[in-house]
Amino acid sequence: xxxxxxxxxxxxxxxxxxxxxxxxxxxxxxxxxxxxxxxxxxxxxxxxxxxxxxxxxxxxxxxxxxxxxxxxxxxxxxxxxxxxxxxxxxxxxxxxxxxxxxxxxxxxxxxxxxxxxxxxxxxxxxxxxxxxxxxxxxxxxxxxxxxxxxxxxxxxxxxxxxxxxxxxxxxxxxxxxxxxxxxxxxxxxxxxxxxxxxxxxxxxxxxxxxxxxxxxxxxxxxxxxxxxxxxxxxxxxxxxxxxxxxxxxxxxxxxxxxxxxxxxxxxxxxxxxxxxxxxxxxxxxxxxxxxxxxxxxxxxxxxxxxxxxxxxxxxxxxxxxxxxxxxxxxxxxxxxxxxxxxxxxxxxxxxxxxxxxxxxxxxxxxxxxxxxxxxxxxxxxxxxxxxxxxxxxxxxxxxxxxxxxxxxxxxxxxxxxxxxxxxxxxxxxxxxxxxxxxxxxxxxxxxxxxxxxxxxxxxxxxxxxxxxxxxxxxxxxxxxxxxxxxxxxxxxxxxxxxxxxxxxxxxxxxxxxxxxxxxxxxxxxxxxxxxxxxxxxxxxxxxxxxxxxxxxxxxxxxxxxxxxxxxxxxxxxxxxxxxxxxxxxxxxxxxxxxxxxxxxxxxxxxxxxxxxxxxxxxxxxxxxxxxxxxxxxxxxxxxxxxxxxxxxxxxxxxxxxxxxxxxxxxxxxxxxxxxxxxxxxxxxxxxxxxxxxxxxxxxxxxxxxxxxxxxxxxxxxxxxxxxxxxxxxxxxxxxxxxxxxxxxxxxxxxxxxxxxxxxxxxxxxxxxxxxx
Amino acid sequence: xxxxxxxxxxxxxxxxxxxxxxxxxxxxxxxxxxxxxxxxxxxxxxxxxxxxxxxxxxxxxxxxxxxxxxxxxxxxxxxxxxxxxxx
Numbered sequence: 031x032x033x034x035x036x037x038x039x040x041x042x043x044x045x046x047x048x049x050x051x052x053x054x055x056x057x058x059x060x061x062x063x064x065x066x067x068x069x070x071x072x073x074x075x076x077x078x079x080x081x082x083x084x085x086x087x088x089x090x091x092x093x094x095x096x097x098x099x100x101x102x103x104x105x106x107x108x109x110x111x112x113x114x115x116x117x118x119x120x121x122x123x124x125x126x127x128x129x130x131x132x133x134x135x136x137x138x139x140x141x142x143x144x145x146x147x148x149x150x151x152x153x154x155x156x157x158x159x160x161x162x163x164x165x166x167x168x169x170x171x172x173x174x175x176x177x178x179x180x181x182x183x184x185x186x187x188x189x190x191x192x193x194x195x196x197x198x199x200x201x202x203x204x205x206x207x208x209x210x211x212x213x214x215x216x217x218x219x220x221x222x223x224x225x226x227x228x229x230x231x232x233x234x235x236x237x238x239x240x241x242x243x244x245x246x247x248x249x250x251x252x253x254x255x256x257x258x259x260x261x262x263x264x265x266x267x268x269x270x271x272x273x274x275x276x277x278x279x280x281x282x283x284x285x286x287x288x289x290x291x292x293x294x295x296x297x298x299x300x301x302x303x304x305x306x307x308x309x310x311x312x313x314x315x316x317x318x319x320x321x322x323x324x325x326x327x328x329x330x331x332x333x334x335x336x337x338x339x340x341x342x343x344x345x346x347x348x349x350x351x352x353x354x355x356x357x358x359x360x361x362x363x364x365x366x367x368x369x370x371x372x373x374x375x376x377x378x379x380x381x382x383x384x385x386x387x388x389x390x391x392x393x394x395x396x397x398x399x400x401x402x403x404x405x406x407x408x409x410x411x412x413x414x415x416x417x418x419x420x421x422x423x424x425x426x427x428x429x430x431x432x433x434x435x436x437x438x439x440x441x442x443x444x445x446x447x448x449x450x451x452x453x454x455x456x457x458x459x460x461x462x463x464x465x466x467x468x469x470x471x472x473x474x475x476x477x478x479x480x481x482x483x484x485x486x487x488x489x490x491x492x493x494x495x496x497x498x499x500x501x502x503x504x505x506x507x508x509x510x511x512x513x514x515x516x517x518x519x520x521x522x523x524x525x526x527x528x529x530x531x532x533x534x535x536x537x538x539x540x541x542x543x544x545x546x547x548x549x550x551x552x553x554x555x556x557x558x559x560x561x562x563x564x565x566x567x568x569x570x571x572x573x574x575x576x577x578x579x580x581x582x583x584x585x586x587x588x589x590x591x592x593x594x595x596x597x598x599x600x601x602x603x604x605x606x607x608x609x610x611x612x613x614x615x616x617x618x619x620x621x622x623x624x625x626x627x628x629x630x631x632x633x634x635x636x637x638x639x640x641x642x643x644x645x646x647x648x649x650x651x652x653x654x655x656x657x658x659x660x661x662x663x664x665x666x667x668x669x670x671x672x673x674x675x676x677x678x679x680x681x682x683x684x685x686x687x688x689x690x691x692x693x694x695x696x697x698x699x700x701x702x703x704x705x706x707x708x709x710x711x712x713x714x715x716x717x718x719x720x721x722x723x724x725x726x727x728x729x730x731x732x733x734x735x736x737x738x739x740x741x742x743x744x745x746x747x748x749x750x751x752x753x754x755x756x757x758x759x760x761x762x763x764x765x766x767x768x769x770x771x772x773x774x775x776x777x778x779x780x781x782x783x784x785x786x787x788x789x790x791x792x793x794x795x796x797x798x799x800x801x802x
Numbered sequence: 803x804x805x806x807x808x809x810x811x812x813x814x815x816x817x818x819x820x821x822x823x824x825x826x827x828x829x830x831x832x833x834x835x836x837x838x839x840x841x842x843x844x845x846x847x848x849x850x851x852x853x854x855x856x857x858x859x860x861x862x863x864x865x866x867x868x869x870x871x872x873x874x875x876x877x878x879x880x881x882x883x884x885x886x887x888x889x
Contacts, residue, residue: 284866317876333839342848343851352857527877531861560862
């Protein structure tokens, strides 16, 4: 533990302890001031528990060391490090809360500090993939239990009693036999001298004794600041002498700057300089696109200066990228055989012999992340050192990329993580931070690079565009005997691997090769699809188009065979079993071991049955209303949604009610699960109604919320009910929550629209398709 | 839960930076009024050279393998990373 042992030497610094970020140098400084305590190297340990996760295989793995994550001040204030980024999921509360639970800390006396980017010290920090609780529930419990054990050992020594006779409870250690008690602050110095207990010998709390976990009674630590406007995001970072930069970037992916004239820009009051920003040929991972930067004394001047630039671009090889034409290309590709990525039985033969074949082609356009806060970063590069303040989902990755881009050692780079005003995967890519460090290095002063909304939409790492084609073969009894699913979509791998035409295993594992249906003849194919713009991770990633297609097709089969969609869904899921993926060459399972996280159709069935029960499936609804249902497993969680829609005679769509059941295994904070599902409903409806980025002549045609809309509050679902399946046991592995709510939303909505209107929509967004 | 702390301060006990924050606050007094300054809807003064690129297809890739050894390595590392963990 980083325990402050000498209050006198700390005089004058107390008020500064309560700050949000913590850096390596500050900890060392603290230790130097405190004396008598040496921070050992972090302990890389393999968490030991009833199940394995993929955490250890992540870059830099897991660090289980209370000295890295916990400190206790002499006044008893416990500080817990949050090493993941807060973008609205509540992770900055949930992970420290786990530590506090096992530590027996009083949450009202806990302060949370945001870690800087340092994966060697903190372990993997990528806040994506709905992994944080999944990978850190056990390690955080072990960290808290280790710290608790050290405090108990210190108390036992102080009293000269066996350690087994003392027990930590509610921020103090108690010796029941004598009635003696000592607060955590009183024990901190001695506890720091105790050795860190081995993980194998740790005694974790019995879950029945939990005070915080699973209760949902703790507000997120940032709630007050967020709701009062006091929270600090990337755009709030300011340094003395800082310059403000807005950049004109090549409008076509792979394009480059030919020439520019900054004379008019320089006439704008506040503009100080116009300069070229280095860019790299595409693909170049997360490197800047390059372009022309306008450097000014404030952001407004920089924007005006940017508007006044005269620039000539060479649009390069993607200058003819056109959304309408490319959709046709994707559809044609989906109608021809592609790379077979799963083959059970003989779907080809079964389709030929089927009594009836139902075919559905489903189109999903590019989406922009459009988080409320556009990308922004502040950088200060001095000599061979760089410091960055930015809302990044991958602080460790940002640190690494800054170091490589500048050609300096990683230990010379400090990445301070601010709150993120939304992320959705966009801020896993640190191009905006790299722009800032390059400009700061060039100018020799701190620089803030501010992306406008237009920059964000036009130069995003977009969600891929896709066509999903499903052919279902039925026998004379209406039983599905064949299923062929072709998924055609440019891969995220194209962002760092030239020549990519097939999706990567992790994309194929999101709703394609992991199909849970009990169908004897099932084949999945992945025809070629070259990318013509930057593709990136977007909340739920490939699960969105796959769930849209598969769950729409289920309802289409139900309609064709005159069956209830929920019953059809359960019939296709089939018997309760663990799905055998032995026919898949690379059965990617969200990076998790299949033994811990198998595809369990009993759990899939259960969420369907639960939501059908709670959501009143089959209830009578008014004329013009309809119910739709969908289920999907993603990020190793199971989630089913029923949506009630109303469509008036002019085609206006409203959503009176959403019901969602989720099985995410063992959970920490049900209030956060509720909020994530509510957020997924908002996002899901936004994407379904309006989400579409289009290209003409290689350029994005949208720019702001007037043409890339999100739903307003009056369009939001009136009611969103969430039902959480209790974990089967305390050893049930936790699974994802942040992303799984999105994929089943669109198909449930589309199925509900069909029930209400008889119109089957197979392309998103809904747009004007419902208008008479 | 204590939560209302000056979030801009970045380093624990980093006095130098705390001083920087105070100085930065003073600087905000000279900032322009917060009236909306919007990017150009369509950048009229930006144009592109004539281009004879072929139409975008599903089977013809247009990216180019980086010749910059640093970027080449970063691309390769990221590819290996996602193949291993999926990101």
